Amino acid sequence: MYEKLWNSHVVAGDPAGRALIYIDKHLLHEVSTPQSFELLRTNNLRLHRPATQLAVADHAVPTRVRTLPLPPGLAHDQVALLEANCTEFGIELLPLEDSRQGIVHVISPEQGFTLPGITLVCGDSHTATHGAFGALAFGIGASECGTVMATQCLWQNRAKTMRVKFNGILQPGVSTKDLILALIGKIGAAGASGHVIEFAGSVITAASMEARMSLCNMAIEAGSRTGLIAPDDTTFNYLHGRPRAPEGSLWDDAITAWRKLPSEPDAQFDQELTIDSSNIGPQVTWGTSPDQVGAIDAPVPDSSGGSSTEKARAYMGIEAGRPLEGLPIDYAFIGSCTNGRIEDLRAAAAVIRGRKVASGVTALVVPGSGEVKAQAESEGLDTIFRAAGFEWHNSGCSLCVAMNGDLIPPGQRCVSTSNRNFEGRQGPGARTHLASPATVTASAIAGCLADIRKTV
Amino acid sequence: MTKFSSISAHAISLPDDDVDTDIIYPARFLLITEREGLARYAFADRVSNGDKRIGADHSAPILIAGRNFGCGSSREHAVWALAALGVKVILAPSFGEIFRTNCANNGILAGIVAESRIAMLRMAADASEQLLVDLTSQTVSCKGEGVPFMIGEAERESLLNGWNETTRILSLYAQNIAHFEQNQRAEAPWLWASEAQKEYN
Numbered sequence: 001m002y003e004k005l006w007n008s009h010v011v012a013g014d015p016a017g018r019a020l021i022y023i024d025k026h027l028l029h030e031v032s033t034p035q036s037f038e039l040l041r042t043n044n045l046r047l048h049r050p051a052t053q054l055a056v057a058d059h060a061v062p063t064r065v066r067t068l069p070l071p072p073g074l075a076h077d078q079v080a081l082l083e084a085n086c087t088e089f090g091i092e093l094l095p096l097e098d099s100r101q102g103i104v105h106v107i108s109p110e111q112g113f114t115l116p117g118i119t120l121v122c123g124d125s126h127t128a129t130h131g132a133f134g135a136l137a138f139g140i141g142a143s144e145c146g147t148v149m150a151t152q153c154l155w156q157n158r159a160k161t162m163r164v165k166f167n168g169i170l171q172p173g174v175s176t177k178d179l180i181l182a183l184i185g186k187i188g189a190a191g192a193s194g195h196v197i198e199f200a201g202s203v204i205t206a207a208s209m210e211a212r213m214s215l216c217n218m219a220i221e222a223g224s225r226t227g228l229i230a231p232d233d234t235t236f237n238y239l240h241g242r243p244r245a246p247e248g249s250l251w252d253d254a255i256t257a258w259r260k261l262p263s264e265p266d267a268q269f270d271q272e273l274t275i276d277s278s279n280i281g282p283q284v285t286w287g288t289s290p291d292q293v294g295a296i297d298a299p300v301p302d303s304s305g306g307s308s309t310e311k312a313r314a315y316m317g318i319e320a321g322r323p324l325e326g327l328p329i330d331y332a333f334i335g336s337c338t339n340g341r342i343e344d345l346r347a348a349a350a351v352i353r354g355r356k357v358a359s360g361v362t363a364l365v366v367p368g369s370g371e372v373k374a375q376a377e378s379e380g381l382d383t384i385f386r387a388a389g390f391e392w393h394n395s396g397c398s399l400c401v402a403m404n405g406d407l408i409p410p411g412q413r414c415v416s417t418s419n420r421n422f423e424g425r426q427g428p429g430a431r432t433h434l435a436s437p438a439t440v441t442a443s444a445i446a447g448c449l450a451d452i453r454k455t456v
Numbered sequence: 457m458t459k460f461s462s463i464s465a466h467a468i469s470l471p472d473d474d475v476d477t478d479i480i481y482p483a484r485f486l487l488i489t490e491r492e493g494l495a496r497y498a499f500a501d502r503v504s505n506g507d508k509r510i511g512a513d514h515s516a517p518i519l520i521a522g523r524n525f526g527c528g529s530s531r532e533h534a535v536w537a538l539a540a541l542g543v544k545v546i547l548a549p550s551f552g553e554i555f556r557t558n559c560a561n562n563g564i565l566a567g568i569v570a571e572s573r574i575a576m577l578r579m580a581a582d583a584s585e586q587l588l589v590d591l592t593s594q595t596v597s598c599k600g601e602g603v604p605f606m607i608g609e610a611e612r613e614s615l616l617n618g619w620n621e622t623t624r625i626l627s628l629y630a631q632n633i634a635h636f637e638q639n640q641r642a643e644a645p646w647l648w649a650s651e652a653q654k655e656y657n
Contacts, residue, residue, distance in 0.1 A: 018610050022633070032530065032531065034489035034490075039622065043622065045622065060486075124529075125530040141532040141535070143622075144561065150622050150625075152633060155625075189527060190524040220528075223553070250645060253645070253646065254644075423476075423478070423501070423502075425483070
């Protein structure tokens with residue numbers, strides 16, 4: 001499939017063996033583009049195809065209180081700059097007051113901007129998310145965003161391919177978030193470096209688009225810029241009728257083309273891995289890299305894991321040899337481009353069953369988009385969360401990147417549905433444990449890291 | 457972009473593996489919309505926690521880093537902050553992929569040195585010895601002993617010539633792009649629907 005996507009986007013080659021790859025779509029947000037627009041201005045360049053660009057503010061926006069205009073400050077200025085740049089260059093922006101606003105990687109599929117067979121980039125490493133639709137999608141830097149805006153192209157080296165098949169039957173309460181964490185733990189944070197990962201197998205075939213997106217989202221945490229899943233009827237049913245999806249005869253033509261995208265039965269991969277998902281328990285990270293992860297009932301590794309293990313344990317304040325289960329927490333966060341979609345919120349709400357967040361724990365739900373929020377409210381999920389003691393926020397990246405005012409204090413412990421447990425990711429000195437929405441909710445109620453299998 | 461061919465300078469060794477871009481440039485400083493003057497934010501949280509191996513007050517033009525350096529977030533601020541520290545060359549056994557591209561786009565040499573050869577460079581850095589990094593021969597040497605490093609052929613050429621990739625694509629490949637677009641319009645018209653509608657109106 002990667003080969004097909006690649007071949008259909010080669011504009012030219014160079015003597016160094018690279019290919020100039022055509023970029024069909026570009027998502028913009030407020031953080032990674034100010035300097036890209038500056039690049040256009042400095043070089044006196046125009047935007048090549050405004051219609052292929054879509055902008056939204058998500059990283060810096062407050063989620064607790066969303067009164068507009070935003071209060072004076074850096075976030076206000078950054079969002080205002082995105083608005084001004086989009087106006088100047090003729091790019092469509094979904095404004096903060098619009099229900100379609102949200103995290104780039106949530107709103108793009110929601111609006112049908114993400115389509116199978118396309119190349120899609122964004123100045124954000126979690127752009128791999130869109131590979132769930134059979135799109136060649138990858139994160140880029142701000143300079144490259146400028147290059148894409150001016151030329152619609154990027155020089156790329158062809159990647160190697162890795163197919164990961166998830167077969168078997170998922171244990172109760174286990175989700176694709178647990179699968180991707182288990183994979184990262186198995187192959188390492190650079191295990192798929194230089195590779196495009198194609199996810200396949202019976203578990204993937206049966207998975208919803210939301211579940212597939214959670215999986216592809218974290219490909220970068222295994223070192224790969226791109227995760228891919230073959231488009232099928234689940235993909236097409238998700239996209240059909242979405243605002244920006246093709247309509248009428250174009251839809252029919254598109255479907256015909258998209259059905260040709262999946263890898264051929266005899267396709268060769270540089271690496272192949274088959275995982276029996278039945279053996280994967282709920283996963284929780286214990287360290288400061290996403291590959292420092294294990295099943296919730298497994299012991300935290302001792303110093304035989306090397307100096308980085310010891311350093312991570314020291315930062316996280318965890319002794320070796322104990323299981324993660326039972327470790328007291330201070331915060332619980334449900335949201336992000338990994339797990340901020342409607343299905344994630346449903347999975348979390350289903351765990352509550354009339355119980356309350358443990359005293360001393362601050363728990364937040366931050367929907368991935370205004371549309372997710374509205375849908376959740378129409379299903380009464382907000383009432384369930386609020387009654388249980390969860391804060392119910394407006395959409396944005398929030399505690400996944402902690403640059404909008406939502407912050408975990410130093411030394412405090414947060415169980416989080418986000419994608420990175422790096423040092424200081426949720427605030428200086430904050431300790432992050434990555435887990436699935438179900439595990440995060442069960443832990444919020446228990447007041448400590450909890451095994452979801454014991455409550456479902 | 458300024459051309460790069462060689463540099464003779466001191467180095468800092470930062471052997472930690474998986475140093476992510478959140479460590480290099482903490483997220484809360486991403487609210488800053490400029491690319492200049494970011495030196496004081498480089499490794500800011502580590503510095504304030506007493507880890508002063510590299511930061512605004514202690515730096516060198518050459519950085520000998522650990523495995524998977526610059527993994528994680530695509531933030532180019534990490535590269536701009538390193539550039540503001542005066543870093544011109546980063547040598548490591550491996551890099552985060554987006555970070556490596558960001559380096560190339562900012563005239564910073566990100567070279568891969570085999571794990572087995574990097575210890576010598578670390579010792580030289582720790583002993584405050586001068587290293588000579590030569591892009592033409594792709595070697596880094598200390599007291600006459602050379603160690604090869606790898607860099608993509610295209611990145612190498614771009615650094616040596618100080619090319620601006622964006623304007624270069626426009627001046628050399630405009631025809632190819634137009635040709636590609638003509639074909640795609642015919643083969644995948646759904647990707648051109650809104651523009652076609654506009655033209656029709």
